[in-house]
Amino acid sequence: DTAVSQTPKYLVTQMGNDKSIKCEQNLGHDTMYWYKQDSKKFLKIMFSYNNKELIINETVPNRFSPKSPDKAHLNLHINSLELGDSAVYFCASSPSAYGYTFGSGTRLTVV
Amino acid sequence: TQLLEQSPQFLSIQEGENLTVYCNSSSVFSSLQWYRQEPGEGPVLLVTVVTGGEVKKLKRLTFQFGDARKDSSLHITAAQPGDTGLYLCAGGAGANSKLTFGKGITLSVRP
Numbered sequence: 001d002t003a004v005s006q007t008p009k010y011l012v013t014q015m016g017n018d019k020s021i022k023c024e025q026n027l028g029h030d031t032m033y034w035y036k037q038d039s040k041k042f043l044k045i046m047f048s049y050n051n052k053e054l055i056i057n058e059t060v061p062n063r064f065s066p067k068s069p070d071k072a073h074l075n076l077h078i079n080s081l082e083l084g085d086s087a088v089y090f091c092a093s094s095p096s097a098y099g100y101t102f103g104s105g106t107r108l109t110v111v
Numbered sequence: 112t113q114l115l116e117q118s119p120q121f122l123s124i125q126e127g128e129n130l131t132v133y134c135n136s137s138s139v140f141s142s143l144q145w146y147r148q149e150p151g152e153g154p155v156l157l158v159t160v161v162t163g164g165e166v167k168k169l170k171r172l173t174f175q176f177g178d179a180r181k182d183s184s185l186h187i188t189a190a191q192p193g194d195t196g197l198y199l200c201a202g203g204a205g206a207n208s209k210l211t212f213g214k215g216i217t218l219s220v221r222p
Contacts, residue, residue, distance in 0.1 A: 004153075033209070041197055043154070043212040056209050090153050098142050098161070098203065100210060102153030 003027050006091050006103035013081055014111055021076045021106045023091030030095065031055075032074040034066060037088040037105070049074055081110045114138070115202055115213035123219040127189055132216045134200035135182040141205050143176055143183045148197040148215075190220045 004025045013019050025032060033056075034046040048056035049068040063079045074091060088107050092100040116135045124130055134143070142161045146154035158167050160176035160183065167174045171194075173186040187194055197217050201210040 041148075041215050041217075043199065043201075045209045045211075048209060058209075092153070098159050099144065099156050100146075100154075100201075101156070102146075104151070104153050 003101050004091055004093055004103040006089075006106050008106060009104065010107050010109075012109045012111065015081055015083060017081050018077070018079045019081060019108070020078070021089055021091075021108075023074045023076070023103060025072055025091075025093040025101070027093055027095075027101060029093035029101070030071060031093065032068065032071070033092045033094070033100070034074065034076050035090045035092060035102075037090060039087070043090070047074075047076075078108075081108075083110050086110045115200055115211055117198075117200055117213035117216050119216065120214070121217045121219075123221065124190055126191055126220055126222050129186070129188050130190060130218070131184055131186045132198060132218070133182065133184050134213055136202060137181065138202070139180050140202035141180070142203040143180070144201045144203065144210065145174055145183070145185055146199040146201065148199060149195075154197075154199055187218075190218075192220045192222050194218060195220050 006023045031050045033048045035043045037043050046060050047066045052068045065077045068074045088105045090105050091103040094100045118133050144159045145157045148154040158174045163178045163180045165176045171188045175184045197215045199215045201212045
């Protein structure tokens with residue numbers, strides 16, 4: 001009965017590969033987010049969807065493409081992975097901006 | 112760009128001590144949230160404050176939102192080893208807006 005679940009927890013892949021991270025929330029929240037946490041623990045927003053519609057798209061390389069098939073799911077696909085993409089990626093959901101519920105993260109390592 | 116500065120960056124104290132940490136900005140936020148993150152997990156929401164001057168208590172933790180809604184403080188009374196973690200503050204500009212995170216405060220409480 002996890003509120004926000006991400007898979008996989010760990011992802012190790014070679015440069016140039018394409019990979020996807022999946023996220024699902026069972027909280028009934030309308031808004032979902034992808035955040036990237038770098039090695040210094042700084043969390044930076046990447047994308048936000050509200051009821052399947054993209055509402056926030058920060059300056060992110062177009063190799064990153066989010067997809068929201070329904071308001072409970074927000075997936076992240078990354079093409080042509082680079083070393084600098086190594087980080088922890090967090091999915092989150094909220095009924096508003098007044099309280100996020102985060103998943104436990106996906107640690108991506110590009111070698 | 113709204114920035115949140117957290118201080119101190121690192122704090123190591125003995126069990127039983129009191130501490131106060133800060134989150135400051137030159138921007139006004141409609142809400143400010145505090146999260147705690149433990150290794151290998153996502154941030155967990157501790158509190159949301161929305162009114163200037165608001166004070167909220169969560170057991171031994173006391174949160175205050177500045178009168179001008181630009182800053183916040185977190186005071187922990189009689190810290191315990193279980194309080195160890197990364198404390199993140201985040202400011203929101205309104206419903207469904209992105210949260211801007213500070214870089215976090217790493218707290219270590221020694222038994």
